[in-house]
Amino acid sequence: MSLIYLLDLCAVAVCAVTATLEARRRELDLFGVVVIAIIAGIGGGTVRDILLGRLPVYWIHDPIYVIVGMVAAMLAFFLERRLAIPMDFFLLPDAIGLALFTVIGVSIALGANVHWFIAALMGVVTGVFGGVIRDILCNEVPLIFRTDIYATASLLGAFLLIALDRLGMAHDPALMAAMAMVVAIRLAAIRWHIHLPRMRPYGS
Amino acid sequence: MSLIYLLDLCAVAVCAVTATLEARRRELDLFGVVVIAIIAGIGGGTVRDILLGRLPVYWIHDPIYVIVGMVAAMLAFFLERRLAIPMDFFLLPDAIGLALFTVIGVSIALGANVHWFIAALMGVVTGVFGGVIRDILCNEVPLIFRTDIYATASLLGAFLLIALDRLGMAHDPALMAAMAMVVAIRLAAIRWHIHLPRMRPYGS
Amino acid sequence: MSLIYLLDLCAVAVCAVTATLEARRRELDLFGVVVIAIIAGIGGGTVRDILLGRLPVYWIHDPIYVIVGMVAAMLAFFLERRLAIPMDFFLLPDAIGLALFTVIGVSIALGANVHWFIAALMGVVTGVFGGVIRDILCNEVPLIFRTDIYATASLLGAFLLIALDRLGMAHDPALMAAMAMVVAIRLAAIRWHIHLPRMRPYGS
Numbered sequence: 001m002s003l004i005y006l007l008d009l010c011a012v013a014v015c016a017v018t019a020t021l022e023a024r025r026r027e028l029d030l031f032g033v034v035v036i037a038i039i040a041g042i043g044g045g046t047v048r049d050i051l052l053g054r055l056p057v058y059w060i061h062d063p064i065y066v067i068v069g070m071v072a073a074m075l076a077f078f079l080e081r082r083l084a085i086p087m088d089f090f091l092l093p094d095a096i097g098l099a100l101f102t103v104i105g106v107s108i109a110l111g112a113n114v115h116w117f118i119a120a121l122m123g124v125v126t127g128v129f130g131g132v133i134r135d136i137l138c139n140e141v142p143l144i145f146r147t148d149i150y151a152t153a154s155l156l157g158a159f160l161l162i163a164l165d166r167l168g169m170a171h172d173p174a175l176m177a178a179m180a181m182v183v184a185i186r187l188a189a190i191r192w193h194i195h196l197p198r199m200r201p202y203g204s
Numbered sequence: 205m206s207l208i209y210l211l212d213l214c215a216v217a218v219c220a221v222t223a224t225l226e227a228r229r230r231e232l233d234l235f236g237v238v239v240i241a242i243i244a245g246i247g248g249g250t251v252r253d254i255l256l257g258r259l260p261v262y263w264i265h266d267p268i269y270v271i272v273g274m275v276a277a278m279l280a281f282f283l284e285r286r287l288a289i290p291m292d293f294f295l296l297p298d299a300i301g302l303a304l305f306t307v308i309g310v311s312i313a314l315g316a317n318v319h320w321f322i323a324a325l326m327g328v329v330t331g332v333f334g335g336v337i338r339d340i341l342c343n344e345v346p347l348i349f350r351t352d353i354y355a356t357a358s359l360l361g362a363f364l365l366i367a368l369d370r371l372g373m374a375h376d377p378a379l380m381a382a383m384a385m386v387v388a389i390r391l392a393a394i395r396w397h398i399h400l401p402r403m404r405p406y407g408s
Numbered sequence: 409m410s411l412i413y414l415l416d417l418c419a420v421a422v423c424a425v426t427a428t429l430e431a432r433r434r435e436l437d438l439f440g441v442v443v444i445a446i447i448a449g450i451g452g453g454t455v456r457d458i459l460l461g462r463l464p465v466y467w468i469h470d471p472i473y474v475i476v477g478m479v480a481a482m483l484a485f486f487l488e489r490r491l492a493i494p495m496d497f498f499l500l501p502d503a504i505g506l507a508l509f510t511v512i513g514v515s516i517a518l519g520a521n522v523h524w525f526i527a528a529l530m531g532v533v534t535g536v537f538g539g540v541i542r543d544i545l546c547n548e549v550p551l552i553f554r555t556d557i558y559a560t561a562s563l564l565g566a567f568l569l570i571a572l573d574r575l576g577m578a579h580d581p582a583l584m585a586a587m588a589m590v591v592a593i594r595l596a597a598i599r600w601h602i603h604l605p606r607m608r609p610y611g612s
Binding site: 050051052053055112114115117118121132136139140141142144145151152195196197 | 230232233234235236237239240250254259260261263264265267270271281340341342343
Binding site: 028031059061137 | 458459460461463520522523525526529540544547548549550552553559560603604605
């Protein structure tokens with residue numbers, strides 16, 4: 001549990017940093033960037049907790065999550081010009097964060113005794129909704145609705161975790177296997193530009 | 205109750221299909237379309253349940269809603285080029301869906317013993333917020349804030365249901381009367397282009 | 409308590425009026441304007457209540473909030489052409505509303521026994537999220553993420569209230585001091601164009 005907690009905080013930090021770098025494209029002030037970064041980090045779990053009725057939401061009684069997101073965003077804000085970190089640098093941490101949020105979401109939903117299909121959805125919600133809210137606040141069509149296999153990797157990992165759980169595998173190895181699958185699919189999709197069928201805009 | 209349940213699922217499917225056709229205007233991938241379509245179908249009831257504190261929200265313990273929305277969206281996604289269904293085809297089903305969501309929302313709110321005015325609002329929220337969230341995710345000013353009598357039809361139907369309920373009419377005929385009123389107002393507004401006063405943009 | 413309640417209703421009305429005037433820039437109909445204005449007035453407290461698990465949210469059992477927002481928005485809608493009220497007129501009432509929402513949010517959160525840092529956040533959420541949701545519905549990057557010291561004033565006032573509370577000051581004078589600080593910082597920021605460091609858009 002302690003390792004998961006630590007990884008969870010790392011995932012929040014990674015989300016906050018990538019959100020800060022994303023926000024470069026908009027003329028936002030420090031406050032705006034920090035708030036959007038925090039929401040990107042904790043938004044997915046917040047929506048999951050609200051839908052499941054686990055209130056107050058998880059970070060209300062543990063301010064560390066908000067503080068980690070805030071510090072990561074401020075560091076990224078002030079250092080980004082100096083370090084010129086390329087976005088590519090974050091592809092692997094980001095994929096690991098997606099994997100981690102997904103398995104945490106599924107575990108929590110299974111613990112709340114919901115249908116397995118809903119548990120898989122809660123994994124995806126935890127994994128991707130932070131980014132959805134981030135993009136809405138930046139006034140963009142959420143990236144995950146337009147881009148390559150992101151949420152799909154989360155969904156397949158969620159299904160694997162649930163299947164292994166049903167087959168009686170111990171929880172920790174099942175978590176690891178599901179996370180490995182999310183990361184592998186995500187990186188393969190980036191590497192070979194795999195994507196789902198797209199709607200052609202009307203009239204094209 | 206069984207008929208209401210079936211109609212409710214039909215309304216979710218209609219919302220999902222119209223959301224999919226709406227999404228033609230945006231370059232979304234399959235995942236994006238399906239998620240937006242599901243949210244369009246179940247978003248109104250979800251917001252109502254959260255505001256009223258009926259958690260977990262209604263579809264957590266009944267995955268059929270999500271599955272119906274998903275299947276309807278996928279069918280619409282893959283068939284839309286082939287069938288070339290005109291949007292007009294959905295005006296009547298859409299009006300019935302609005303009517304149904306409205307009366308379900310009012311009934312649930314009355315059952316939660318809230319003030320009649322709030323119960324009417326919950327009917328409108330259930331009826332229109334799925335579309336509001338759909339439009340936000342598509343990065344548009346929600347259609348219902350710009351277009352003709354849509355939410356107004358929902359509000360008037362909600363008031364009628366509450367009035368009939370107060371006057372002691374049995375619940376089922378009251379539901380039918382309120383739904384008929386929503387559908388009639390909505391179709392009349394479309395037919396004769398009735399709309400509320402609009403704000404002229406500043407400077408015009 | 410009665411004075412706070414009355415001031416709270418005034419703050420809702422001010423938010424609704426400024427939202428209506430803001431909405432001039434968009435071609436919205438009466439319904440759209442009124443809904444956006446109501447949400448601007450009660451949205452912050454609604455998000456706070458959901459995050460804290462205080463459900464149903466506060467206005468469900470007290471329809472006065474919604475009615476005040478609705479009436480204020482309708483008056484502003486129909487009178488704005490006639491009266492030509494300049495936006496500047498609302499700067500002071502708006503600052504007072506921000507101050508009031510902030511101290512109410514902090515007080516409620518402290519009453520729910522959360523960490524002081526989270527209580528301060530809940531003050532900011534109560535103070536600014538109505539405006540955030542308003543801007544999202546109007547399809548704009550929320551103003552508070554781009555503009556001068558607005559949320560920052562709310563945050564500093566929240567910290568002051570918590571510090572005075574810890575130091576054992578009676579609640580009413582502490583509320584007044586914190587509100588005075590929010591108003592003073594906000595007006596000073598407007599007067600001297602103080603703002604936080606901004607991100608330069610990428611490529612500039």
